[in-house]
Amino acid sequence: MTAEPASRTTSRFRPTGSTGAPHSGGRRPPGASPRPRSFLRRLRDQFGIYLFLLPAVAYLCVFTVYALIRGVMLSVTATRLVNPDGGRYVGAENFQYLIASDPFWHSVVTTLLYTGFTVIAVVLLGTAAAVALDARFFGRSVVRAIATIPWAIPTIAASLIFAWIYNDQQGILGQGTRALGLGQPGWLTDPDWGLFSVTVATVWKAFPLAMLVMLAALQSVPHELKEAAWIDGATRWQTFRAVTLPHLAPTIRVLTLLMTIWSIRRFEIIYVMTGGGPIDATNTLVVSIYNTAFADQHLGRAAAIGVLALGLSLTVTMIYFVVERRRERKGES
Amino acid sequence: MTATTPTRMRPTGAHAISAGRTLGRILAIGLLVVFAGFPVYWMINTSLSTNADLYGTGQTFLLDLTNVTGWWPMIEGVPLLLWLRNSAVIASGTALLSLFLALSAAYALSRFRFYGRGIVGFLFFSTQMLPEALIIVPLYALFAGYGLLNNHGGLILANVAFVMPVAVFILKGAIDKVPHEIEEAARIDGCSRGRILLSIVLPLVLPSIAAAAIIVFFDGWNEFLFANTFISNADLWPATVGLSSFLGEFFTPMNQVMLCAMLFALPAIAFFLWAQRGIVAGLTSGSVKG
Numbered sequence: 001m002t003a004e005p006a007s008r009t010t011s012r013f014r015p016t017g018s019t020g021a022p023h024s025g026g027r028r029p030p031g032a033s034p035r036p037r038s039f040l041r042r043l044r045d046q047f048g049i050y051l052f053l054l055p056a057v058a059y060l061c062v063f064t065v066y067a068l069i070r071g072v073m074l075s076v077t078a079t080r081l082v083n084p085d086g087g088r089y090v091g092a093e094n095f096q097y098l099i100a101s102d103p104f105w106h107s108v109v110t111t112l113l114y115t116g117f118t119v120i121a122v123v124l125l126g127t128a129a130a131v132a133l134d135a136r137f138f139g140r141s142v143v144r145a146i147a148t149i150p151w152a153i154p155t156i157a158a159s160l161i162f163a164w165i166y167n168d169q170q171g172i173l174g175q176g177t178r179a180l181g182l183g184q185p186g187w188l189t190d191p192d193w194g195l196f197s198v199t200v201a202t203v204w205k206a207f208p209l210a211m212l213v214m215l216a217a218l219q220s221v222p223h224e225l226k227e228a229a230w231i232d233g234a235t236r237w238q239t240f241r242a243v244t245l246p247h248l249a250p251t252i253r254v255l256t257l258l259m260t261i262w263s264i265r266r267f268e269i270i271y272v273m274t275g276g277g278p279i280d281a282t283n284t285l286v287v288s289i290y291n292t293a294f295a296d297q298h299l300g301r302a303a304a305i306g307v308l309a310l311g312l313s314l315t316v317t318m319i320y321f322v323v324e325r326r327r328e329r330k331g332e333s
Numbered sequence: 334m335t336a337t338t339p340t341r342m343r344p345t346g347a348h349a350i351s352a353g354r355t356l357g358r359i360l361a362i363g364l365l366v367v368f369a370g371f372p373v374y375w376m377i378n379t380s381l382s383t384n385a386d387l388y389g390t391g392q393t394f395l396l397d398l399t400n401v402t403g404w405w406p407m408i409e410g411v412p413l414l415l416w417l418r419n420s421a422v423i424a425s426g427t428a429l430l431s432l433f434l435a436l437s438a439a440y441a442l443s444r445f446r447f448y449g450r451g452i453v454g455f456l457f458f459s460t461q462m463l464p465e466a467l468i469i470v471p472l473y474a475l476f477a478g479y480g481l482l483n484n485h486g487g488l489i490l491a492n493v494a495f496v497m498p499v500a501v502f503i504l505k506g507a508i509d510k511v512p513h514e515i516e517e518a519a520r521i522d523g524c525s526r527g528r529i530l531l532s533i534v535l536p537l538v539l540p541s542i543a544a545a546a547i548i549v550f551f552d553g554w555n556e557f558l559f560a561n562t563f564i565s566n567a568d569l570w571p572a573t574v575g576l577s578s579f580l581g582e583f584f585t586p587m588n589q590v591m592l593c594a595m596l597f598a599l600p601a602i603a604f605f606l607w608a609q610r611g612i613v614a615g616l617t618s619g620s621v622k623g
Contacts, residue, residue, distance in 0.1 A: 048526060049445045056438035056497060057453060063472070063494035064460055070471035084474035129365055132358065143362060145606055147369045152605030154555040156573045157594040161372045163580060164379060164587055170387060172375060204372060212613045236354075258461070265464040268557045272577050289466040294562065299470050306467025313462040 068310075074303035081297035094304035103280060103288075104305070111284040111312070114199060114270075115263040121203045122259050123252060126210025131240070133211070134218045151208035159272035162201040163188065166273075188274055194281035198270050205269060206262075210255055217251040218244070257320045264313050285309040380404070380592035387587055407589040413596065416572035419485065420554050420597075423571050426489035427553030428546050431497040435545070439504035440530050457498040465495060465558050473562060483566045491559045496552040500545040503615035507541030508534060544611035551601050572597045 075094055079087025098104040133144050150158065165173050166187035174184040187197040221244050229239040267286045270276070276283035276291055283291070285305055293302035381400045382392050408414075441447075442454065472491055473482070481487030511534055519529050535542075557573040564570055570578075576594055579585040605612065 046445070046447045049441050049447045052437040052441035052445075052526070052530075053453060056434040056501065057456065059434055059497065060456055060460065060494060063490065064463060064468060065456070067468045067471045067475065067494075068463065070475070071467050074471060084477060128361075132362055132365065135358075137358075137362075143366055146366050148606060148609060149373055149602060150369055152602040153373070153598050154551075154573070154601050156555065156557055156576050157376070157598040158372070160576060160580070160590055160594045161376045164591065165372060165375060167587075170392070170587070172392070175391075204368065208369070209616075212609070213616070216613055261462050265462070265466075267464075267466055272557070272580065286464045286466045289464065290469075290558075293466075293470050299474075303467065303470055306464055306470070309464050310462065310467060313464070317462060 071303045071306055074300055075307045076304075077300045079299040079303075081293065081299055084299060087300055090300070094301045095308075097301065098304055098308070103283070106280060107283050107285050107288045107305075110195060110280075110282065111264060111286075111309070114195060114202075114282070114284055115260055117199050118202050118206065118263045118266075119256060119259045121199070122206045122210050123256055125203065125207045126255070127214050127248070127252065129207065129211040130214035130218055131244075134215060147211060148208050150204050151206075151212070153205070155205060155268045156272060158201065158205045159269050162197070162204070163273050166197050186278070189278050191279045191281040194274055194278050198273055198282050201273065202263070202266065202269055206259065210259065213251060213255055214248065217248050221247040253320070253324065257317065260316050261313050264309065264316070285312070376591045376595055376598075380407075380588050380595055382588050384586050384588065403588070404592060407586075407592050408596070410589060411585070411593060412567075412575065413572070413593050415568070416570055416575035417597065419569060420571040420573070423485055423488055423492070423556070423560070424550045424553035426485065427492040427496060427556075428550040430489060430493045431500045431549045432542065432546060434493070434497050435500035435504055436535070436542075437530065439501045440508055440526075440534060442501065443505045443508040457501050460495055460498045463495075468494075469558065469562055472559075476563060482563050483569060484563075485569065488556075488559055488563055488571075489553070491563070492553050492556050496549045499552070500549050503541055503545040503548070504538065506615065507538040511537050540611055541615050544608055544615040547604050547608050548612055548615070551604065554601060 074087065076089060076091055077087030078090045078093070079085075129147055133140060133147065153161075165171055168174060168184075168186050168189055171187065173187060178184045185193045187193050225243045226239055229243050234242065264284075265286055266284075267290065270282050270284060270287050271290065274282045276287040286309060289302045289305045289309065292298050292305060296302075378394075378396055379387070379392065381397055381403075383400060383403065386392050386397075438453075438457075442450070469491075476482050476484075476487050476491075479487075481490070515537070516529050516533060519533055524532075554571075555573060556571070557577065560571050560574045561577065564574060567575075567578075572593075576590070576597060579590045579593070
């Protein structure tokens with residue numbers, strides 16, 4: 001057995017894969033057939049390498065792997081917050097309870113809606129802003145700085161600002177819509193509007209990172225190709241579709257994956273603005289884990305929600321890598 | 334009006350289209366600036382409003398700079414400086430421990446092929462999927478047993494688990510770009526891998542280390558969930574928890590809240606704008622390849 005399977009696994013998690021490139025080899029030139037060596041010999045040779053990894057890996061083993069295992073174990077117990085170590089084993093009871101409960105399914109739908117809208121809006125707005133700010137114009141650096149600030153602002157500050165803008169009595173947004181004769185919904189107090197308001201705040205906070213990443217990616221689009229399209233009489237939109245977009249596609253896909261994963265687990269901006277309310281309107285899975293654990297004090301049930309939320313993230317990631325692999329194969333053949 | 338955009342290749346009549354397009358673009362960029370900038374402007378505006386403005390006559394749309402005199406009494410009214418100090422301690426600890434752990438791991442992932450490389454890579458990546466809210470329940474139980482609740486050290490330990498992998502991605506991306514040949518000579522001279530990392534690779538990736546340090550520091554600075562759960566003693570609160578307490582049961586005037594939020598956000602904004610290019614380069618080379 002050679003190290004080949006391991007490295008192939010790695011390349012799956014690094015979309016444009018650096019495996020096979022000269023800099024990732026080190027031990028032997030890529031493509032050369034490995035000298036037959038015994039497993040133990042190789043392991044001994046590699047001992048020094050493992051020493052480099054040991055601190056970080058051991059750390060993660062304690063604080064995420066072990067904690068995750070404990071979390072999964074908690075999910076099959078009836079543990080309460082007052083006695084976190086003394087939960088009775090109840091098998092799949094927590095999961096059965098959740099599957100039969102309407103608030104849980106409401107929470108799943110809320111998570112999907114929140115994630116879907118956030119990701120679509122962030123990727124579209126981020127890409128559009130990047131394209132707009134890639135062109136040269138007077139004052140571009142100032143505009144770029146302003147558009148970057150939401151990314152730099154701590155989430156807690158963003159949550160406080162939006163809570164104030166959305167405020168029912170003195171909030172500027174309600175005053176504005178009232179002055180325009182549009183009426184004033186309770187942005188954070190009306191269950192029909194809560195999720196929308198929280199999503200807008202999230203998009204505000206998250207789109208600049210997408211914009212910056214897309215701006216960086218735009219630099220890799222060869223100028224000659226764009227010019228060639230120009231000369232052939234393509235319109236701007238056609239040039240964008242045919243030349244720019246294909247170059248951005250891999251970045252857009254990775255960005256979509258990361259934004260999705262981050263949205264599924266995003267907690268703070270929602271929790272600080274609404275705490276999951278009004279009437280559960282913004283109670284995403286992650287917020288409901290927290291409320292179940294620390295308000296309802298059901299640690300076991302909270303862990304069960306967490307396991308299901310993690311399953312959702314894993315599913316999304318798996319879909320991404322399956323699609324990416326299929327695409328890679330298509331590109332190769 | 335002649336448009337400044339390249340129109341030489343356009344057929345006749347393109348001028349009108351071009352002017353319309355320029356106008357459209359100005360409008361789009363204007364909307365972008367308002368969307369991105371207004372909440373920040375409103376934070377500043379609110380901090381410069383008096384209580385009478387906010388809760389009586391109504392907040393004025395323009396900044397009233399004469400109200401700057403109200404800032405100091407508002408700062409003195411809350412333990413903001415204590416909170417900021419706690420945040421700085423937590424963030425520094427998070428940054429130091431993360432970079433220490435990340436550097437050698439990034440080097441190993443970048444330079445060596447070994448059994449389990451895929452698993453290790455996945456371990457680092459998977460922390461980006463893990464909901465903190467799931468981990469927090471068992472961590473709470475674990476920390477309670479070791480006296481790590483109400484303890485900045487415990488908070489740092491929890492933060493590092495989630496931000497250190499990000500530092501690994503960034504540093505791995507940077508080390509990938511360091512040419513191999515530079516290390517070959519040292520290896521022939523009999524340098525150990527540790528020496529090579531510290532005396533040859535480290536100086537070459539210093540800019541990326543700085544970018545990673547900023548990201549990791551402000552992850553610690555901004556962290557809320559663990560702090561809110563593990564720290565119940567108000568004297569140990571970082572600013573995130575302190576600020577969120579303003580929305581709780583006690584009434585705090587919004588100008589004071591916004592002033593504190595602004596002072597808390599200021600270092601983050603300054604560093605992120607200053608080091609933006611390096612940070613984005615780090616993030617893109619590590620996790621998002623352009």
